[in-house]
Every structure is written in C-alpha cells, then in structure tokens.
Amino acid sequence: MPQLPGTDLAVSDLxxxxxxxGxxxxxxxxxxxxxxxxxxxEPQPAFVDTSESYGNGASEQILGDWMAARGVRDRIVVATKASRMDKEHPLAAGEIRTAAEQSLRRLQTDRIDLYYAHYDDETTPLEETLTAFDELVQAGKVRYVAASNYSAARLTEARETAQRLGVTGxxxxxxxxxLMERAGYEGELRDAVRDQGIGTLPYFALAKGFLTGKYRAGEQVDSPRAKGASAYVGERGDRVLTALGEIARVHQVPMPAVALRWLADQPTVVAPIxxxxxxxxxxxxLPMRDLVLTDAERKALDDASAP
Ligand SMILES: NC(=O)c1ccc[n+]([C@@H]2O[C@H](COP(=O)([O-])OP(=O)(O)OC[C@H]3O[C@@H](n4cnc5c(N)ncnc54)[C@H](OP(=O)(O)O)[C@@H]3O)[C@@H](O)[C@H]2O)c1
Incomplete structure (x- = not known):
C-alpha cells in the first residue's frame, strides 16, 4: 500500500x-x-482530493455528506486545500484558520488528513503560514500539511523555514x-522533492482527459475540459496515444489505466490524482491498480512522450 514518505499516512494507489x-x-x-x-x-483507505475552492465549497460539502451518510469517515484519507486566488493574502494566518474551520464544517469531520497550501502566497511570510498550519496540527484538526503548485526554490525555503522554527513541514x-506534462516536474522540482525525502501527488494525471484517447483531430468532445485537453492534439499527442493504445491492447485494460500506471511508477510519485x-x-x-508494466513498455511511453 502506498505510504506518504516520513508519515504514517497510508493511501490508495489512486x-x-x-x-x-458538484x-x-x-x-x-x-x-x-x-x-x-x-x-x-478496499482494504486500502480511499484517498480523495478536494479543495475549499472547488465549486465554492460544493465539492467538500458533497464529500462530507457522503461520508456522513455512509458512516465511512475512518476509511477515507481526506485531502483538502486552503489558498483561494481571490483572496489578497490567501495564506495569512487568519485566512488559514477560517478556511480550515469552514472545510471541517463542510466535510463534517473533526480532522483533515492532508491539508495543502493550494497555491503559494508570496505576500505572506512563510513563517506565518507554517506557524498557522502547525497550530492546526497541534490542535489535532489537521494530521499533515503539504504544498501545491510550489516552485523548487519555495519548497526548499519552506523546508528550511519549518526546520528553523521547529514547526511541522x-x-x-x-x-x-x-505523460504530456513532464518538463515542468522532471528537473529541479523533482530533485527538491527527492532531496527532502517527501512524495509527490501529481494532478491532471489524465492530462484533463486527453490520455483517455477521446480527443483526436477533428473530433468534438462535450466537456468543460475540452479546450485545455485539445491543446495536446498533435504529433506528440498522437505518439503517446499510439503507445498507450498498444500497451492497453496487450494487457486488455483501458488506455487511461496505462497512463496512470506509468505516472504511478515514476520516481517520487506516491499516487496519481x-x-x-x-x-x-x-x-x-481502476485497473491501474493491478497493472504491471514491463521495462520495455515504460520505455516506449518515455520515448513517445519525450518533451
Ligand atoms: N492542485 C491543483 O492546483 C489542482 C489543479 C487541477 C486539478 N487538481 C486535482 O486533480 C484532480 C484531477 O484533475 P482533473 O480531474 O481536472 O483532470 P484529469 O484527472 O486529468 O482528467 C479527468 C477527466 O477526464 C475525463 N475522463 C476520465 N475518465 C474518462 C474515461 N474513462 N472516458 C472518458 N473521459 C474520461 C473526465 O472529464 P470529462 O468527462 O469532463 O471529459 C474526468 O473528469 C482534480 O479533481 C483535483 O482534485 C488539483
């Protein structure tokens, strides 16, 4: 079962x-x-990612309603996020405290398992942000804190700051x-994650739906993600979809399962989102969970998607 390095947080493969x-x-x-x-x-805990900003809280509310209706809170790893782009200082201490209380209320729980800074906030000192997160951890309202959309330099700065202050990092x-977005991660960002001994949870793991194979030249897809996903249509996208299709046929699994397995197998990745x-x-x-790719298959995908 995947585990977030340095924590006792076990999560599902996906x-x-x-x-x-919503x-x-x-x-x-x-x-x-x-x-x-x-x-x-099952028997892995179901790892679910949400945010205060998704649907203006509707996503957290639906997840909370479902956990309450089914009585399954203890079988879920709940990850949610603070830092809305519409706030002036999204990671100021007061904003974090308020956001956490509102998320806990919508989620109908007494604790958040993994609480992210959704976006970096360079207008607020990291000291203030990390201290506010630490207070939530000490109060038992949050188990672990994490960063989202941080640069390598800021991730390193955050680590050093937490160590200096003696607060949770x-x-x-x-x-x-x-597979379509590799260059932004497979460099200094991945090095920073590796150096710190932490793990990565990659989002848009299906490239907004492109890696399902439903976006092809001349085809219309009815989805709010269509504009973003269509940007991958082209020569490199064709190469990737062809490689995914061949591997999917051999293993008799759907294409997106292959794309997710490739990502899950990358160094530092804990579980794709x-x-x-x-x-x-x-x-x-779901078949990504039991899929085992050969070295040759992983290399075929590496080559097809080379940036
Ligand atoms: N930290 C951040 O800033 C950040 C940013 C973005 C996302 N995230 C997180 O990452 C998660 C994943 O991102 P995402 O859901 O936007 O993108 P994604 O996982 O790359 O794409 C998922 C979308 O692909 C389509 N799809 C999935 N399976 C399919 C299938 N079998 N056949 C056809 N289409 C299929 C669906 O969209 P359609 O049906 O609409 O085509 C689905 O919602 C989010 O839910 C969120 O939790 C975080």
Missing part, C-alpha cells in the same frame, strides 16, 4: 480527484462514484505532472 463533485457530477452521481471507489480500493507536493464524472469513467481508471 487518489480520486474531487473537483468533479461540477460535472451532481450529488447522486458523486455518491455513486465514491461508493464504487471505496469498494474498489510540508510532507508532500501536489503538482501538474503527466485523477477523476471521472461517472461510475463508467471511474471503471476505466
């Missing part, structure tokens, strides 16, 4: 991305997807990383 709840999946569909996810990953990085808007879409992701 982290389910909760930005669909957006592309209504509440009943979200409940059905969560039921299926929990059932599929970030135990993970959530960042944009997948991906979503589906229906039980059927989720079913195509």
């Amino acid at each position: 982290c389910f991305g909760g930005n669909v709840f 957006w592309t999946a209504d509440a009943p569909t979200s409940f059905a997807v969560l039921d299926r996810f929990l059932d599929a990953v 970030y135990v993970a990085l959530q960042t944009h990383y997948n 991906a979503s589906g808007r229906s039980v059927e879409q989720l079913a195509d992701l």
